[in-house]
Amino acid sequence: MCGRYSLSKSKIELEERFQVEMLGDFKPRYNIAPTQLLPVITSDSPKGFSFFYWGITPEFAKNKPVSQKFINARAETVMEKVSFKNAFQKRRCLVPADGFFEWKKLGKKTKIPYRFTLADEGAFAFAGIWEEYENELGESNHTFLILTTAPNSLVSEIHDRMPVILRKEDEKKWLDNYSSQEDLLKLLGTYQAEEMLSYTVSPLVNSITNDSPSIIRKTSASIDQFGNYTLFG
Template structure:
């Protein structure tokens, strides 16, 4: 499961990269986590950045009878589950990012965090789906999920899944309301390993309350307890 990513660019850079209006309250995220309000660009409002909850809102996440936490949607589900295919045809979004994290299992209870970046795109995006919900009080809010695919050769050295990373051309297809099912399905694939890099980062990335610049910097390979390991 992909449960952490980063988007640390300035509002100006995001606006330039995606040709969108960015809210004044936007701030960098070095450790974007589920249930947080995070920036997305939807196919229904592609001219600006919206902020949706990743997976579900903090309130709903405490009550599984109201909503399950859905932070990732495997691409394989789209063909098998009619409701997800319907969502793909109607409620698509892209999620601006400049990196994502995955943990490498190095022992029974040892996991090493790594950050993955694209070498051909300083800022990129994940393919996603969004939904609108209404709580028991009648209040509406929006959520998003990141579509994942089997990992490429680089990512698979750490973890077996990765987000669907889009090129600029693919972003235009994903946000176009007129795109066909075959057009959309054709871009849901693993990003080229040759266009990516990765490095180990601080185990503090596991702390959902941590959100500081040092989290995206390379750090010696260490497990979740801060113990150095031989893995790199």
């Protein structure tokens, strides 16, 4: 499961990396959580950033609020689930990020937060799908979720799933409405561990009210969710 990520790059850096335009201002985000309004690049509008809510509302659940339950979909079964199949076929998106967080469990009560990035710590894109629905006021809202897959050897030490990270050269294919289902499914593999980094971060990441550069800084020692130092890393 991917339930928290970061996008600490500036508007200029994101426009240069993805070669799309962002209208309006953008404030770097260090502790992104479900239900928040976030930048994505869609197959319907590949030349610019759109802002959608993280937490998809499936087609069969019309007029429902943004869901915290549907924030991820398993890549292996995305074509088998009624709730996600149509979106996978017609409404795909890039979810810009520069890192994601997972928590290593040490016993029943202790958890250590880790951040995962690419080796160069640059921006990348998760594979996402999106939906459009009407809220209770009859207004049109857009939501997205992130596809997940089996973890590589780096992530598997912490968690049994990881988000699908697309290679830069595959991003256009993911957005291309003419890509075949077979070609799209081939893009949903596990990113190589040798091309990634991981490190422990501050327990400040545990609260979504904290959103500052200190969230993504490497800690010199492992600190659990209560702020206690631990010998395990």
